[in-house]
Amino acid sequence: MSSETWPQQLRRGLINLEQLNERGWLDAGAHSKELALAQNALDIRVPAEFHAGLAEGDVSLARQVIPAPAEAFIAEQELADPIGDERFSPHPGLTHRYPDRVLVKVTYQCAVYCRFCFRRHKVSHAEENLSFEALAPAYRYISENPQIKEVIFTGGDPLVLTDSKLEPHLTQVEKIPHIETIRFHTRVPTVLPERITEQLCERLGGSNKTVWIVVHANSASEFTEKSLTALKKLRRAGIALASQSVLLKGVNDSKEGLVALLRALYRAGVQPYYLHYPDLAKGTSHFRIPLEAAMALVDALQGQLPGLAIPKLTVDIPGGHGKITATANTCQKLSESCWAFRSPLTGDWVKVQYP
Template structure:
């Protein structure tokens, strides 16, 4: 298990310590600007060399140090203490140097706005803890269950709805999935398993093979879905071994990636997704509507267009889950509805994601339509 940080309520927060050796927590001198993806390293090495402080991230993209009052003696913001910075160089390479408003930078750079308390924002905005059916298993929806495969992530997005999830207290262990398997064996009504986390692709191919093999041994399971940001942030994680394992599974395997802005879709990213698609593994994308990142019609249009041009199905556009520390990302529902309306005017129907909101206790994602504008109002 990782050595997690704690917030004031004592809940254990996510870090990537479980995966990354301590020796790599203070990397040496960063590569010179501009960073590039031209010489990829093994994906595990990419995890090890990732940036781990806001000041280091600012330096990497050519910005001056943060001199705000919120910076502590160690050079870190208060929000960074509870939810550490973690940004792979492969992702940072796509950030425009010296641009403090870069949409990719905004997703990963801690800011003092995270420390402001807002009514309606909580540590568990989607009711995950109430849906915990067994150690490591969330069971919210009919016929589907989600395995918290690991607590490690390949990047720490500042809007993450599980940024305060108590992984250590919920049995989310990549070295012991037996309780999850036992629960799924007993629930014959479950047809589909979703591998989430954390990020399931921070687990090695060997470990994933063991888990998938165990799932394939449960007769009533028909479909396997992986939700991962790794194909976006560390594209070389899509290995030949992984592609072969998913495409050869007796379960119908689907990959759901997470890109919020067209700038994230580099050639190396699209090469990785093409390998999956060519092997018969469908790839879907879900995005989160984020202020200052993708809250303009032109940006979402370009994102959806690039996705479908590369055979990736736009799946969901999520209204922000109201997790504590992320209020500065929230976009009004009326704005989101107008953007979807604008998308319909310029894109075919299959290129338009469903605009949805996850509400704790509901049996499915809630589509956001003109008739339910009161969401988050």
Template sequence: MSAPTPSKTWQQQLQMALRNQHPVNEHIIEANGYAPAAAKLFANVITEQMLQLIDPSKGSNDPVLAQFLPNSAETIETAGYSDDPVGDHEATQVPGLIHKYQSRVLLIASGSCAVNCRYCFRRHFPYSQSFAPRGHWQASLEYIRDNLSIHEVILSGGDPLTLETKTLQVLSDALQTMPQIKTLRIHSRIPVVLPQRIEAEFLQWAKKIKLNKVMVLHVNHAQELGTAARQAITDLKAAGFVLLNQSVLLKNINDSVEVLADLSRQLFESGVLPYYLHQMDAVQNAAHFTVPEPTAIKLHQQLLAQLPGYLVPKLVKEVAGQSSKTSLFK
């Protein structure tokens, strides 16, 4: 397939994804078991970049398509799974600000994503009620300013890079006036799923930030790392970001040692350090993605035997109410 049309701005490509306007979307998605009932529960959102990386010959088994295809299994309610598996609601201090862990807070900077991952742990998150609209973060900033124990601010969402750069600058400028804040961390899938977002204006802003800068990407399979994504990663590294990756262990997508080892190698070759491998959060309507914990531990042990330690991500799960991620390393 051809690459995404370069004449489209990243904003136009984002709007096409949000409005499901890609001509190729219907052909690929709906030919492989698209479930309208699942899309009503959680919208079908995918970028042109990701559509171009799907191998149609693999059908619904394609590891990229399987992450974004609304599936009839999502209509099943499963005991032990919840709408808030990681305890975001209880940890919300002011609308849009989650304070779970000592020394750092998470700001829900945007309720939008460029893609909707079907296993998303925030697929039921009440964004309209639980975060301040863009540019209206005064209560969150005051909370951060008044808590001198906070040294790191994490921008999350949704995806914070759906915001315009000038809006991100409002946040970074405010945080840089707080002497206790040392690190700005951004969690984003956009450098991979919408790499055109990493353009000159964004990079110029990033280079001017005086805080430590960390970008945590979310890549689950090496097939996601297209040419444009690799260039975006190179540009982010040149702009001074420390680049880490977190993956989610997903049944029939990356639950093999060969796939995980290849992902770690490809990330490292691109300039990204594999950091976390998450046991999937028990979010309602996504149980079909779950890999049993004993299987996850065995895979991790096999990965340790194949790769040098710095290429083996930490196997963790998030338990609501705990003071940190829970390690599953045995």
């Protein structure tokens, strides 16, 4: 285990095209017009934890973090806010889509910038960050709505906040009697494992609410020795662990790749939960496989893995119509690229055209 602190490890992340080009990780070269557009839309941050794998040519890591010229192509159907967060935002930084839970976006910075990010219209843009004080109306709203049982800290990645920046948010939520669980959506355990300090584990494990951490990971290669240690520390602290992954072309869209990822999660004590069909975020067409192929891939996992290790293939219906598990009861194929989804919010069928 290295003695590097997590801020040092964060600073070793590569943040521009020139650095990636020097290492020979850019096919198009540092001066490609398309790559400049990609960088403008979403910052670059290639975490130090991935460097060894990238140097070995691991495509499942490279496609997630190295900008591609294809990001400059924006399909007509792609949206700035693909899952409709803003439609359900009673106050800045707060999304209240389902009655019993809310999202609180405590930062829009991350320890890695994923080239398929669904919230790329805000993520990495420092001017979008809200201070704790600016989130006061959001916390007041949560206190005044007793049907809300869960607060999900997200963003961005809530665990890139320092302990002292995170503390007021935690304390605030812990004071609300009707909140039962606090959930963190984070990539930190695999991309910045040093951040999972004993102090953080102690703080989260000692909360008066049940704490869940939903770990975002997409490739078996992300489970390095350090990330496995980080996950073990969280489990030892009594924190419940589940996962979310995105089904990504060229990363995990083969049966073998997916089985390896899910086994790695399961072995690390993280229950596979969501397997997201990529949202219609701008410039992400090159990550999407046909939905029918995605459903067949997940069907093929039956019998290959314990049921506990098989995630739900999830479509967040574009436009803010809610999340569904993709099954014959919730999805209807209308034509080669057109689907209808049954909204869990209204029961209505919503027609979606894919690029």
